[in-house]
Amino acid sequence: MMATEAELRRDLAASYRLAAMLGWEDTIYTHFSVRLPGEGEPRFLINPFGYMFDEIRASDLIVVDVNGKVVDGDAKYNPAGFTIHSAVHMAREDAHCVIHTHTLPGMAVAACDKGLLTLNQISAEFYNRVGYHPYEGVAFNLEERERIQQSLGDNIALILQSHGLLSVGETIADAFQVMYYLNKACEIQLAAAQMAALTQVSEIPESLAQYVCGQFKATESERQMVWQAWLRKLDRIDPSYKD
Structure with a gap:
């Protein structure tokens, strides 16, 4: 059953609050989006520019189309965020x-x-499932969208070189879970690099990494269960994201 706009607003606002709790925010920069149901060119919810993640509510989110028009809401969006998110929504249904x-x-x-x-084990989930996009400067140039699409391909994540991380999913639960563990894999790599001067750091052999990645793929339905647990946690802390 397809989620309603009200449900998508609630869950996307929740993802911002959880990201703030996890330390993912970069003041008013970076952005999460979700495509709205409907025919025709994609329209998506995204954060209004100027808000910290920990203050975003469901009603604050604005609706933008792939031509850059705000079709619902009285706020501006981050132009670089529009370039990145519209690129993905245009290419990956x-x-x-x-x-x-x-x-x-x-x-x-x-x-x-x-x-x-x-x-x-955590990084094995991303074996052959991450694309790489060369750095082109701040993403103000709409012509970069085609190259972002090519870099992402059919992967679940994209590493924007000299920039940051991007995850995608069929639902907010999927994309959030992918980002949570992609970021965790990066934390592990950063910690391992700090120890490399003292001890040898080893990669998992490719054949085993492929096997483990398949094991993770078989459990992806559990992401919805994890998401509900995140929502319960957020409700205990501050349910105002629903407003």
Whole structure:
């Protein structure tokens, strides 16, 4: 059953609040979006520019079309955020939700020549499932959208080199879970790099990484269960995201 706009607003606002709680926010920068149901060109919910993640409510979210028009809401959006999110929504009908972050571990791995390494069970989930997009400067140029689409391909995540992380999912629960563990994999890599001067750091062999990645794919339905647990936690802390 397809989620209603009210449900999508609630869940997207929840994802912002949870991101703030987890330390993912970058003041008023970075952005999460979700595509709204309906025929025709995609329209999506995104955060109004100027809001901290911990203050976003369901009613604050604005609706933008892929031509850059705000069709519902009295606020502006981040232009670079529009470029990135509209690119994905235009190309991937299955990527209903798009999450983009500038976390310290994510930006550290985005600065590495070899990108994300398969160092741990968590990073094995992303074996051959992450794209890489070369840095072109702040994403104000709409012509970059086509190149972002090509870099993402059919992957569940994208590392924007010299920039940050991006995850996609059929639902907000999916994209949030992908980002949570992608960021965790980057944290592991950052910690391992700090120990590399003292001990050898080893990658999981490719054949085993592929096997473990398949195991993770078989449990993806559990993301909805995890998301409900996140919502219960947020409700205990501050349910005002629903307003």
